Amino acid sequence: MVASGEWGAAEAAWAERSAVRVVPPVRPRKLAKVPFVELADGRLRGVVSSGSDIARVYVSSIAARTHDFSCGTNNNRPCGGLSATPCKHLRALVDEAVLQYGRDRVARYLHVTAGEDEDLVRALRGSRVSAPAAVVFSRFLRHLAYLELPDTGAPVPELQWFPATGAVS
Structure with missing residues (x-):
């Protein structure tokens, strides 16, 4: 101390x-596709922009250890591409988390066993679950609000x- x-x-x-001090990303990333990604509460979770509708975003998450995954719109409609395997939004979330935190940190957090060249999404062994989007989307909106504050002491x-x-x- x-x-x-x-x-x-x-x-x-x-x-x-x-x-607060912000830990810089491992590699620069573009925020247009995945504006919010975090490792929190035992999940990799974030907000992924829709490729077809500018007003729609998806809240996607993957649980650590179990690798259970969910994806749905900000108003809790299920992702149409989500099946027994992760959708493109979950893949984008993992890809951006790797850019933000590094592959090793993401793999350790999720407890994924994958070789150096192996795709982390393919190494997931979870199943589709339903998870409410409100908590993640609320955190995303709060982060956006902080960006609008003027720089002040x-x-x-x-x-x-x-x-x-x-x-x-």
Whole structure:
């Protein structure tokens, strides 16, 4: 643990801002197809844009360990391409997660055993499940809202529960 008085000038200045450090992606990725991807709550999950309708997005997810997968629109309509095997939205989600986090990290998180050249999606052994899209879509919308905030050093009310002073690990 480092007490706030032991921080360097750069760390102290960073702690005063209403922003968090963002881990840069392993490789640059285009956000138009998969604007949101995360490894959270035991799932690889994200939002994938529709290829045919600009107003439609799909919320796709793959569970760690079981590899059960789901895909549906933001208003909980099932993906038409989802069957006993993952759809193109799930494939796009995995591809973008690999760009964002790296292949090894995604494979470890999902508990996928695949060779270096083996396709991660083909290594999944799960089945289709129904999962509500609301939580993931809500997190995506919240991230979009933060992007619209002006850059400021002032506190952001929604983030004030973070400790401003004291010990940091």
